[in-house]
Amino acid sequence: MLIQINDVTKIYQLGDINVRALDRVNLIIHKNEYVAIMGPSGSGKSTLMNIVGCLDVLTDGQYVLNDNDVSKLTDDQLAEIRNKEIGFAFQTFNLLPRANSLHNVELPLIYNGTPRNQRKELALKALERVGLGDRALHKPNELSGGQRQRVAIARALINNPSIILADEPTGNLDSKTGEEIMQIFNELNEAGNTIILVTHEEHIAKHSKRVIKLLDGKIIEDERN
Amino acid sequence: MIIRENLDIALTQLKSGKMRSFLTTTGITIGIATVIFIVAVLEGYNKSITDELNVLGANVFQVQKRDVNTGVQVGHGNVEKYRKDLKRELAQAIRQNCDLVEAAGAEVWIYDGMMVYKDKKTNPNLWVAGGEPEFFINNGYYLDRGRVLTDEDIKLKRRVIVLGYDAIDILFPFEDPIGKYIKILGTKFQVIGILEKMGNSAFGQSKDNTNCLPITTFEELWGSNRSVNLTIRVKEGVDMTAAQNQVIGVLRKERKVRPGEDNDFAIFTNDTLIDSFNNIAEKVQLVAMLLGLVSLLVGSIGVMNIMLVTVTERTREIGIRKAIGAKKNVILTQFLSESVLLSIAGGILGLLFGLGFAALAGLALSIPFTVPVWVVIGSILVTSFVGLGAGMYPASRAARMDPINALRYE
Ligand SMILES: Nc1ncnc2c1ncn2[C@@H]1O[C@H](COP(=O)(O)OP(=O)(O)OP(=O)(O)O)[C@@H](O)[C@H]1O
Ligand SMILES: [Mg+2]
Numbered sequence: 001m002l003i004q005i006n007d008v009t010k011i012y013q014l015g016d017i018n019v020r021a022l023d024r025v026n027l028i029i030h031k032n033e034y035v036a037i038m039g040p041s042g043s044g045k046s047t048l049m050n051i052v053g054c055l056d057v058l059t060d061g062q063y064v065l066n067d068n069d070v071s072k073l074t075d076d077q078l079a080e081i082r083n084k085e086i087g088f089a090f091q092t093f094n095l096l097p098r099a100n101s102l103h104n105v106e107l108p109l110i111y112n113g114t115p116r117n118q119r120k121e122l123a124l125k126a127l128e129r130v131g132l133g134d135r136a137l138h139k140p141n142e143l144s145g146g147q148r149q150r151v152a153i154a155r156a157l158i159n160n161p162s163i164i165l166a167d168e169p170t171g172n173l174d175s176k177t178g179e180e181i182m183q184i185f186n187e188l189n190e191a192g193n194t195i196i197l198v199t200h201e202e203h204i205a206k207h208s209k210r211v212i213k214l215l216d217g218k219i220i221e222d223e224r225n
Numbered sequence: 226m227i228i229r230e231n232l233d234i235a236l237t238q239l240k241s242g243k244m245r246s247f248l249t250t251t252g253i254t255i256g257i258a259t260v261i262f263i264v265a266v267l268e269g270y271n272k273s274i275t276d277e278l279n280v281l282g283a284n285v286f287q288v289q290k291r292d293v294n295t296g297v298q299v300g301h302g303n304v305e306k307y308r309k310d311l312k313r314e315l316a317q318a319i320r321q322n323c324d325l326v327e328a329a330g331a332e333v334w335i336y337d338g339m340m341v342y343k344d345k346k347t348n349p350n351l352w353v354a355g356g357e358p359e360f361f362i363n364n365g366y367y368l369d370r371g372r373v374l375t376d377e378d379i380k381l382k383r384r385v386i387v388l389g390y391d392a393i394d395i396l397f398p399f400e401d402p403i404g405k406y407i408k409i410l411g412t413k414f415q416v417i418g419i420l421e422k423m424g425n426s427a428f429g430q431s432k433d434n435t436n437c438l439p440i441t442t443f444e445e446l447w448g449s450n451r452s453v454n455l456t457i458r459v460k461e462g463v464d465m466t467a468a469q470n471q472v473i474g475v476l477r478k479e480r481k482v483r484p485g486e487d488n489d490f491a492i493f494t495n496d497t498l499i500d501s502f503n504n505i506a507e508k509v510q511l512v513a514m515l516l517g518l519v520s521l522l523v524g525s526i527g528v529m530n531i532m533l534v535t536v537t538e539r540t541r542e543i544g545i546r547k548a549i550g551a552k553k554n555v556i557l558t559q560f561l562s563e564s565v566l567l568s569i570a571g572g573i574l575g576l577l578f579g580l581g582f583a584a585l586a587g588l589a590l591s592i593p594f595t596v597p598v599w600v601v602i603g604s605i606l607v608t609s610f611v612g613l614g615a616g617m618y619p620a621s622r623a624a625r626m627d628p629i630n631a632l633r634y635e
Binding site: 050053055056075076079080082083084088090094095096098107108110111112113155 | 227230237241541542544545546547548549550551552553554555628629632
């Protein structure tokens with residue numbers, strides 16, 4: 001068992017108003033699963049992803065990742081988990097604009113102390129794996145949207161994380177490029193990676209093996225394809 | 226490891242905003258430049274002055290009617306306005322009555338003595354002294370050729386002169402001056418000697434523009450209404466203060482200063498001159514340090530300000546770095562390296578400016594250009610601390626950012 005979410009609630013406070021973005025969610029995800037999270041806008045998909053990714057902290061409940069109770073960890077311990085266990089691919093890519101692909105991809109390695117020469121080698125390998133071996137020295141603004149997302153995926157892969165999280169990874173891409181990106185996720189899943197992605201689109205969700213539907217912060221459907 | 230990465234980041238960051246970095250650090254640059262400049266110039270002065278004043282002889286002191294305002298006086302002088310002039314005969318009295326004194330001489334000076342030889346003329350900016358035989362050794366002048374003044378010259382009021390090199394250069398570029406006649410203020414003098422070339426003094430003035438003729442001749446031609454200076458050389462192995470007291474006693478008696486009254490003359494030694502220079506130098510240095518400190522303070526506020534702007538501008542970058550595993554300290558050191566590097570860059574720029582100007586000033590004032598190593602190391606250290614101090618708050622703000630909020634930042 002990789003991810004165990006028990007009665008998790010997330011409340012955002014906006015002045016006097018409490019927004020219940022997640023409402024007593026229970027969820028278990030095993031190693032090597034391929035999960036799509038769907039639901040209308042504002043249903044709490046991103047919130048769930050951020051909590052799973054240890055980027056955000058929950059208001060109530062318990063989140064156990066790899067037998068670790070995440071709610072009890074310090075900021076630095078969370079950072080370490082994000083570095084080692086989790087790879088992110090965001091809708092807006094979130095690459096460092098002034099750094100080239102190679103540097104963007106090696107960033108997680110810098111933060112876990114991998115020696116410099118090894119870093120370059122691993123980063124290049126990861127870029128090759130997403131088909132961008134020849135774009136190592138390009139900066140994000142010299143790449144297409146699909147290529148940027150590939151760089152982001154290469155960065156997500158580089159530390160061999162237990163989970164790859166993708167929040168609408170194809171949201172900013174045309175459908176053909178989106179399919180290409182999904183192809184990469186499919187391959188990664190076949191190679192043994194656990195993948196959780198958020199999407200609005202049925203045809204994207206079809207690539208996954210399990211679809212979870214959210215509404216108003218609650219899981220209303222959990223189906224295996 | 227992380228340190229090196231952070232330095233890389235900081236360097237690229239600074240390079241990508243050269244103009245901004247440059248402007249940010251002006252305060253630091255000016256602060257460091259001021260301090261370096263002043264310290265280097267003072268150091269140069271100090272070196273040359275000590276060299277120079279030592280040439281004048283360690284065991285020589287001077288008596289003048291008035292206090293020199295840079296001078297620290299030995300004993301108290303009474304109100305200057307009412308002082309009687311010092312007369313040439315006082316030197317004789319000292320020679321006769323002070324057994325601790327090796328040699329005492331009187332001297333008077335004019336500064337407008339234009340010299341003429343055939344069709345050549347000097348500018349009227351030469352010093353012409355009326356002196357006694359003791360003049361030369363007491364003032365640290367050595368003979369190059371010919372002879373110096375003798376008692377006979379004084380007694381007979383001979384019209385002879387010993388020239389410095391400035392006059393020689395202009396009047397006798399190709400001739401042997403010894404035995405030739407020159408004119409000063411319409412009077413003919415025979416050149417009997419040439420002083421050794423000395424170069425420029427610490428204050429940028431030539432030391433070769435001194436010329437000397439017998440004091441008796443001087444007074445005969447140009448009047449005896451000037452107060453003389455007495456130069457007094459103390460015997461080898463004799464205590465300077467003891468000799469000074471002896472001289473003071475004789476002078477007070479000659480000038481009929483009543484017991485309990487202040488001296489009506491002033492005594493200077495090389496040491497008092499060096500002391501008074503050091504005194505002034507210390508004050509100037511203090512002022513420079515204060516100015517530098519203020520500039521550094523202003524500079525550090527500039528650095529802190531730009532770092533706050535940078536941190537805000539790069540909130541998203543911070544979010545990204547945190548999302549993929551950068552810990553608090555990593556972010557902290559990243560921005561600290563940046564502010565330290567920024568400050569050091571400003572400091573180095575200031576160092577270069579300061580040294581550059583000091584070198585120019587050294588040339589202009591003809592003092593040696595010396596840079597104490599501690600100043601260089603000190604300014605790098607100080608600017609690093611300024612960078613640390615100024616960067617601490619912005620960097621800790623960056624380090625404390627919540628990753629998810631930072632990522633959402635537009
Ligand atoms: N930082 C925040 N502060 C306040 N409320 C927030 C914040 N983030 C999200 N919310 C609220 O929480 C709820 C869930 O938001 P979330 O971003 O998880 O939705 P989503 O399912 O990802 O929507 P979308 O498909 O539009 O991305 C929304 O009502 C949103 O307004
Ligand atoms: Mg969302």
